[in-house]
């Protein structure tokens with residue numbers, strides 16, 4: 001656990017970037033700092049690896065004050081990923097990733113093979129390993145940045161807007177990859193973003209900060225969406241929070257109706273289309289499964305030509321349908 005106790009950062013010009021912040025960041029989970037520009041997210045993050053020194057208060061990792069060891073030793077145990085990856089331009093991709101292991105005194109061959117394994121793990125095509133960073137796309141560079149941060153197998157990873165500079169499609173892929181990776185590695189990740197959608201997607205916990213580095217709310221995303229503590233948090237989450245909250249409820253309990261005769265299915269039971277009059281068949285639209293979210297079920301209803309969402313099992317066989325009326329009834333709190 002990383003614990004902030006009454007932490008304040010006052011810059012030399014008098015700016016109070018973080019004011020009396022107290023917060024407990026659980027181990028082996030993703031905690032996201034989110035908030036408007038200038039609210040002190042980056043300052044808070046960088047105080048953890050002491051690239052910014054706090055003015056007062058205490059930060060501890062698993063009960064040990066981070067000031068009890070020297071800053072360089074502390075930083076070697078903490079991975080750090082920033083926007084635009086911050087790679088060394090004159091080192092190849094694999095050399096970038098092997099940098100910290102080499103600093104730690106690993107032999108060259110082991111550092112190299114570990115770097116290659118990590119590049120594979122973050123989903124980089126290994127043909128790119130001998131290229132220089134400038135010869136990679138932004139998304140590929142970010143993957144290398146994540147691999148480099150993981151190279152010394154740190155318990156903690158700090159990520160400062162790592163995916164902000166890439167286009168939305170690549171960003172989405174990088175987010176998915178990070179979640180997949182985290183399922184394997186279970187690091188304590190502290191992630192800074194100004195994007196509430198990114199926070200909701202990635203965070204096990206979200207710390208919403210207001211300007212002055214004051215904690216407005218600390219909660220899992222579902223709790224934040226269901227019970228924002230005040231107008232500031234509610235405004236920051238956005239007006240469509242009810243719709244977003246559907247992501248956190250599964251379709252397990254939805255009352256499905258039997259598959260009706262108008263739904264044409266193939267020999268294997270998968271839905272083909274809705275019969276509409278004579279011989280005309282309209283395509284089904286999106287389908288959902290029991291384990292999916294209510295958001296997926298709503299999407300299936302909204303994209304259906306007849307207002308009925310088709311639920312399928314894991315083999316793709318249609319097992320039931322739900323119409324708009326039954327769905328909205330089920331959505332009522």
Ligand SMILES: Nc1ncnc2c1ncn2[C@@H]1O[C@H](COP(=O)(O)OP(=O)(O)OP(=O)(O)O)[C@@H](O)[C@H]1O
Nearest residue numbers: 011013015017036037038039040041042043044194
């Ligand atoms: N070196 C510095 N000297 C003086 N003030 C600073 C310094 N660095 C940051 N600040 C100020 O501290 C406040 C918090 O900055 P910080 O970068 O932590 O915010 P942030 O939430 O990460 O912002 P953004 O989302 O825009 O990156 C801001 O008012 C900023 O202008």
